[in-house]
Amino acid sequence: MSKVQTDNSYFFDKVMLRFNHLPNKDIIKVLDCYAGNNFLWDRVKSLTKKNIEYVGIDFRKSKNNLEGNNLKFIKTIDIFKYDIIDLDAYGVPYLLLKIILDKFQKIDYNKRKNEECVFFITFIQSLFGSLPFGMLSEIGYPKKMVKKIPTLFYKNGIEKFKRFLSNYGIKNIFIRSTPDKRKNYISFVLNK
Amino acid sequence: MEKTRTTLDIDEIKKHPKNPKRHNDKLIEESIKDLGYVDDIIVDENNVILAGHGRLDALKKLDYKKVDVIRISGWSEIQKERFMLLSNKSVESGGWDNEKLKMFEKDFLKNVGFQEDEFTFFEEKLSEINQELKPYKKTHILLSFPPDKFLKIKKFIDEILKIGEIEYEQGSN
Numbered sequence: 001m002s003k004v005q006t007d008n009s010y011f012f013d014k015v016m017l018r019f020n021h022l023p024n025k026d027i028i029k030v031l032d033c034y035a036g037n038n039f040l041w042d043r044v045k046s047l048t049k050k051n052i053e054y055v056g057i058d059f060r061k062s063k064n065n066l067e068g069n070n071l072k073f074i075k076t077i078d079i080f081k082y083d084i085i086d087l088d089a090y091g092v093p094y095l096l097l098k099i100i101l102d103k104f105q106k107i108d109y110n111k112r113k114n115e116e117c118v119f120f121i122t123f124i125q126s127l128f129g130s131l132p133f134g135m136l137s138e139i140g141y142p143k144k145m146v147k148k149i150p151t152l153f154y155k156n157g158i159e160k161f162k163r164f165l166s167n168y169g170i171k172n173i174f175i176r177s178t179p180d181k182r183k184n185y186i187s188f189v190l191n192k
Numbered sequence: 193m194e195k196t197r198t199t200l201d202i203d204e205i206k207k208h209p210k211n212p213k214r215h216n217d218k219l220i221e222e223s224i225k226d227l228g229y230v231d232d233i234i235v236d237e238n239n240v241i242l243a244g245h246g247r248l249d250a251l252k253k254l255d256y257k258k259v260d261v262i263r264i265s266g267w268s269e270i271q272k273e274r275f276m277l278l279s280n281k282s283v284e285s286g287g288w289d290n291e292k293l294k295m296f297e298k299d300f301l302k303n304v305g306f307q308e309d310e311f312t313f314f315e316e317k318l319s320e321i322n323q324e325l326k327p328y329k330k331t332h333i334l335l336s337f338p339p340d341k342f343l344k345i346k347k348f349i350d351e352i353l354k355i356g357e358i359e360y361e362q363g364s365n
Binding site: 009010011012013015016017020039042043046139140141145148149151152155162163165166167170171172173174175176177178185 | 291294295297313314315316317318319320321322323324325326327328330331332334336361362363364
C-alpha cells in the first residue's frame, strides 16, 4: 500500500458518487482497496436497499478488512468476483490501478462474462504534488524527460490521469472535481 | 483539591445560585431514560452543583431518589465558579467536525438533538460530469536550451506550430 492516509473531505460527494453508480443487481460484491475504517461503504449501505457484500483491504484493523498491504493482496485475489472495485486513495493510486487494469486487459476474449465492474477512484494531487513516473511514462513522457523539468510534467495531473485511463480503453467517466482540480472523484465501468 | 465518589439523596443536592447555563431538558431526560445515568453530577463539599444542573432536573423528573456524585473538596469560591463556567464553555466552544458528522445518518443525528437547519453539510458540493475520454496519441520531444538562445530557437518553434495539432508548453528549472 502506497499511502495509509485516507481522504475524508467531500465525504458526502464520495458517498453519492458510489450510490448513484451502484450496479443494477440485488447482491453487489465490493472490493475496497483503501478501506480505512469502512465509513464510506457503511454510509452507502445505509442509503441503499441492495445487499452489499463488502470486503476491505487496509493496514488498519476493522470489522470487514483484510489487514495488510493492498499491493500484495491484489495480486492473489480473484478480482473478477467483484462488481465494484474501490480505490479511495489519498494521492494517486497508480500502481494498484495498473495491476488491476492489466488483469482486465488480459481476460481471454472467449471467457468474458460480459458483466460490468464499476470502479471508483479518488485522485488527489497536492499543490506541488508529483505524479508517478510510471504513469507519465505510459502516456509518453519517459522518466529521463520528466527528470529534466519535473514541474512541467506534473502540471494538470488529472488530465494526464485521464490519458492514462484512456490508454486502457476507458471511454467514459463520471467525475466530480474541486474547483482547483486537485481532488477528483471518478467512476467508470469496465466489462469483465 | 480532593476528589471522592459518593451517593446522595437527590434532595440533598443544591443548585449553584449563579449557574447561568440553560439546558435542553428533554434531550438530557431522554438520554438518561435511554442509556441510564452515566455522567455523574459534580458537587462541592456542601453538595452544591459545580457541573450537572440539567442532569439534576432530569433525574428529579425521572423520579430518582439516590444519585451518585463526584465530590470536589478544597476549592476556593473563585475556583468553583471558574470550573462551573469552564465545564460548559469548553464543550460549547469546541464546535463540530462536519466531515465526520456526515459519517452518521441524518435520523440518528436528529435523535440526539441536531436540528434540520444544521444539516446543510449533507449537501453535495461538487457537480458530477459525464466525460468522454478521447485517445491521446502524440509523440513528445523535450527541447532543452540555455535561456539566451531562446530568440534564435523561437522562429523555428513558430514555424513548427504552423503545422497544426502541435502543443507547446514551456517551463524552466
